[in-house]
Every structure is written in C-alpha cells, then in structure tokens.
Amino acid sequence: MASEVFFTDLRTGPGNNLLVKLENLVSTAGIGKIGFRDKFVAIKIHFGEYGNMAYLRPNYAAVIVRMIQNLGGKPFLTDANTLYSGSRSDAVGHLRTAMVNGFNRIATGCDVIIADGLRGNDERIIDVQGKYCPSPRIAAAIAEADIIISLNHFKGHEQAGFGGAVKNLGMGSGSVAGKREMHSTAQPVIDIANCTGCGVCEKHCAHDAVHVVDGKAAIDLEKCVGCGQCVAMCRRGGAVMGSTESCDILNFKIDEYAKAVLKGKPNFHISFIMNVSPECDCWGHNDAAIVPDLGIAASFDPVALDRACADLVNAAPTLRTGNELSDKEAACCSDGHHSGGDCCCHGGEGKSHPGHGGASDKFNFLHPDTNWSTGLDYAEQIGLGSNDYTLIRV
Structure with missing residues (x-):
C-alpha cells in the first residue's frame, strides 16, 4: 500500500504566508493523530554549521513547537555532536552555534538540548539486529524521548547522494561513537x-x-x-x-540507525525542499542552490518522504544562474565526445560516461560515487518505510 506524502508549494498571499501554509500542511497530514499529552517530543533538526546559511529558518521550527505544545506535548529541539572538526563538535560550541543561527527559546518557544552530551559520549544502545550495525549507539536525549519529529532540509550530500529525513534521523541521531561506526567503511x-x-x-x-x-x-x-x-x-x-560500494554501505548503516531511533515510537517527518544546495549543511559554507525552491512535504513515512522529495527535485529544471550542477552539465555537454540526445546530463544513454547517472538523477550526477536509491531500497527492506507513495497536494 502506498504511503501518503502531503505537499504544499511556496505560493503565498495575504493571510496565507509560509508559516500558515506549514501549519495547514502538517495538520492536514495528520500530526494531531499522535498522542502528545505529557510526552517528551524530540524535534530532530540540523542547526547548521557556523557560516553555512542553507539551514532551516527557526521560524519554521517555532510553528511545529507551538503545534505540539497546543496538543499537550513537551517539545525540545535537538541534534547530536559531529565527528568532524567544526562549530558543533561538542555541546558548548553546538549550543553557541544553534543560538547564533536563531535556535533559542525566544525565537522558537522551546529549549535546545544537545542529545549526546558535552563530548558526544552520552548514548543508549538500541538492538535492531541490523546486518551492518546490530546495536546502534543513539544519542541519549533522542533515545529517551517518547515521540520523534524530524524537520529536514532536503539537499545533496557528497557521501549519501542526498540528505533528507532518513539521514537526519540516522546519521544525525548517532552519538560520536555511532557516527564513527557509520562512517568506518566510507573512507x-x-x-x-x-x-x-x-x-x-x-x-x-x-x-x-x-x-x-x-x-x-x-x-x-x-x-x-x-x-x-x-x-x-x-x-x-x-x-x-573511494567507491559506490562504500557509499552504499554507509547508507545501509544510516538506515539501521534510523530504524533504532524510531523503534517503538510515534514519529512524523517534514522536509523543506528549499535552497537545495549540492552538499551537506555540515560544512561552514553552502554552494548555490541547484534547482528552484519547490515546497514543503510531510509524511508519517520517512522513506516515502525522501523518495517523493528526490523525485520532485529530479523533475525540476536545473537553475542556470551558476551552480555546481549547471557547471557540470555544461562541461558534460561540451566535452566533444557526444551531443544532443545521447548526452548523459540530458537523460540520454550517456555513452561517453557509462554509469554516470545523468542529470535526470541530479544527485548521482553531482556525486557519481553515490547511489541514494539503494539506500531507500534497503530502508524499505528493513521495515523503515515504503518507496511507494501517493503525493497529495495541499
């Protein structure tokens, strides 16, 4: 049975701004079916590395916080510390970065909790009997929450192909040791x-x-x-x-971690297909968006949500104002080895670039060693969700 994915575009008018549209989308998608009364609600979000401006605006988080509070829940915004150097590798820097980027009680209406503690060691082991990660190491505040809500910035990713709901849940909720486990075969x-x-x-x-x-x-x-x-x-x-295989295994591990995060818990997921940068928000910069801003999507199924967002991006035109994708497409078209319908960046056979993927799959074209689709297939295989979806426009 196909999962429902609800979608709203970004057209607005008097009395119907993006915050109103977000609330209407989430309500229509059925978030109120979750029993929030007196429950701790982890709103898993990426606060953005310092200097990166592609992260979600805190205004959107504030809408979800207020909705959950009105339903009787106890929400908190959360993320776990990073494995790499940067402004979010420990809780002190992470909280400072979140504050600088606007995630604070005044702006959002709730507190920020760094889920794996000061140095990233506060974790809980959750048994999922995974093939690659039998017992994921999940950041404690996320593991101990009663309900999981994910707010996701949908964008490209140099190791996973793209980053959406599943990656935000899996990689983002791992403790530092958990992130090390996931990355260990992706050198x-x-x-x-x-x-x-x-x-x-x-x-x-x-x-x-x-x-x-x-x-x-x-x-x-x-x-x-x-x-x-x-x-x-x-x-x-x-x-x-190093190889597509290592990237595939990384995605499989992320899937198993996401399964551990959601195990036995009500959950709901919202993805913002805006400022679709070619790489992750983890870096202290963000390159120009590769497609126009498209909209916001929501679902109880994180796999269907990711699949729908990928389909929407791949169906959208590439922005021609100068970005990594348009530069690579231009180089592909002018390499002198092929032209017109056979060009891989226009969905042709791609004879000069076997396995290139083509810009009909924008993420694989940007990051040819990745194959995001295998990650979603494995996520479906382990019961995380379904690749089958029905898009319902709100």
Whole structure:
C-alpha cells in the first residue's frame, strides 16, 4: 500500500504566508493523530554549521513547537555532536552555534538540548539486529524521548547522494561513537591527478589523517574515520569517495540507525525542499542552490518522504544562474565526445560516461560515487518505510 506524502508549494498571499501554509500542511497530514499529552517530543533538526546559511529558518521550527505544545506535548529541539572538526563538535560550541543561527527559546518557544552530551559520549544502545550495525549507539536525549519529529532540509550530500529525513534521523541521531561506526567503511581516497597539494584537507582534518607529502595529499587510513570532511572541503576533486560500494554501505548503516531511533515510537517527518544546495549543511559554507525552491512535504513515512522529495527535485529544471550542477552539465555537454540526445546530463544513454547517472538523477550526477536509491531500497527492506507513495497536494 502506498504511503501518503502531503505537499504544499511556496505560493503565498495575504493571510496565507509560509508559516500558515506549514501549519495547514502538517495538520492536514495528520500530526494531531499522535498522542502528545505529557510526552517528551524530540524535534530532530540540523542547526547548521557556523557560516553555512542553507539551514532551516527557526521560524519554521517555532510553528511545529507551538503545534505540539497546543496538543499537550513537551517539545525540545535537538541534534547530536559531529565527528568532524567544526562549530558543533561538542555541546558548548553546538549550543553557541544553534543560538547564533536563531535556535533559542525566544525565537522558537522551546529549549535546545544537545542529545549526546558535552563530548558526544552520552548514548543508549538500541538492538535492531541490523546486518551492518546490530546495536546502534543513539544519542541519549533522542533515545529517551517518547515521540520523534524530524524537520529536514532536503539537499545533496557528497557521501549519501542526498540528505533528507532518513539521514537526519540516522546519521544525525548517532552519538560520536555511532557516527564513527557509520562512517568506518566510507573512507575517501586522493585522486592524485586532481590534487594540487593546497593543504586545505590537511588543515581541516579533525583526526590528523591527511598530510601533504611531496606536493600531494595522502590519507592515513589507520587514522581516517571516513567523516568526509576532506571531500567537502576540496574544490578540485582531489579528495573523493573511494567507491559506490562504500557509499552504499554507509547508507545501509544510516538506515539501521534510523530504524533504532524510531523503534517503538510515534514519529512524523517534514522536509523543506528549499535552497537545495549540492552538499551537506555540515560544512561552514553552502554552494548555490541547484534547482528552484519547490515546497514543503510531510509524511508519517520517512522513506516515502525522501523518495517523493528526490523525485520532485529530479523533475525540476536545473537553475542556470551558476551552480555546481549547471557547471557540470555544461562541461558534460561540451566535452566533444557526444551531443544532443545521447548526452548523459540530458537523460540520454550517456555513452561517453557509462554509469554516470545523468542529470535526470541530479544527485548521482553531482556525486557519481553515490547511489541514494539503494539506500531507500534497503530502508524499505528493513521495515523503515515504503518507496511507494501517493503525493497529495495541499
């Protein structure tokens, strides 16, 4: 049976602004069916790395907070500390970053709790008998909440293909040790031909795993935890993911972690298909959006929600105002090896780029070592949700 995914576009008018539309969407999707009375409600959200401006506006979180409070719940905004260096690698910096980005009691109407504590060690082990992660290590405040609500910024991701509801739940809710477990088989490699020895990867590696030797970067795989910070920081394609297989396993682990987060708990999910940047909000920058802002979607099924959001983005036109996707499409069309209907970036056979995926799948075209679809297929296989959905426009 197809899951219901509710969607509203971003057209507004007097008395019907985006905050009103969000509340109407969530109400119509049935969030009120959850029994919130006197329950602790973890609103899982990404507060945005300092300097990254693609994160969700706190105004949207405030709408959901108020709705839950009106239904008798006890909501709190939450996320877990990061594995890589940055402004959110411990609770002190994480809280400061959340405050700077507008997530505070005054703006949102509830408090922020960093779910895995000061250093990322406050965790609970949840048995899901997973193939890759039998007992995920979930940040304590999320594990102990009665109800899970996810607010997701839908965008590209250099290791998972895209980041949506499942990744926000799985990777985002893991303790630091849990994130290390998920990333352990997703180690990047250095493409020597593209590496210029600039040292940006060495500078930003939190684990002393990357060093420039004889003008080229080298990764110490004994120290590398697979966090992917070098991939995100490199602008020249010098640091890349090792293989599609390693990215697939990362997605499978994220699925199992998401299953642990939701195990036995009422849950609901809201995704904002806005400012669809090519990479994650974890980095201290965000590149230009690749498609126009499309809308907001909501569902009780995180897998169906992610599938619907991916379909909406892939059906949308690429913005031609200068972004990573349009640059790559332009390079693909002008490489001199093919043209017109056979061009991989226009959904053709892609003869010059076998396995390239084409811009009919924008995320795989941006990050060709990833295959987000296999992640959703595995999520369905383990009972996290369904790839079958009905889109209901509100």
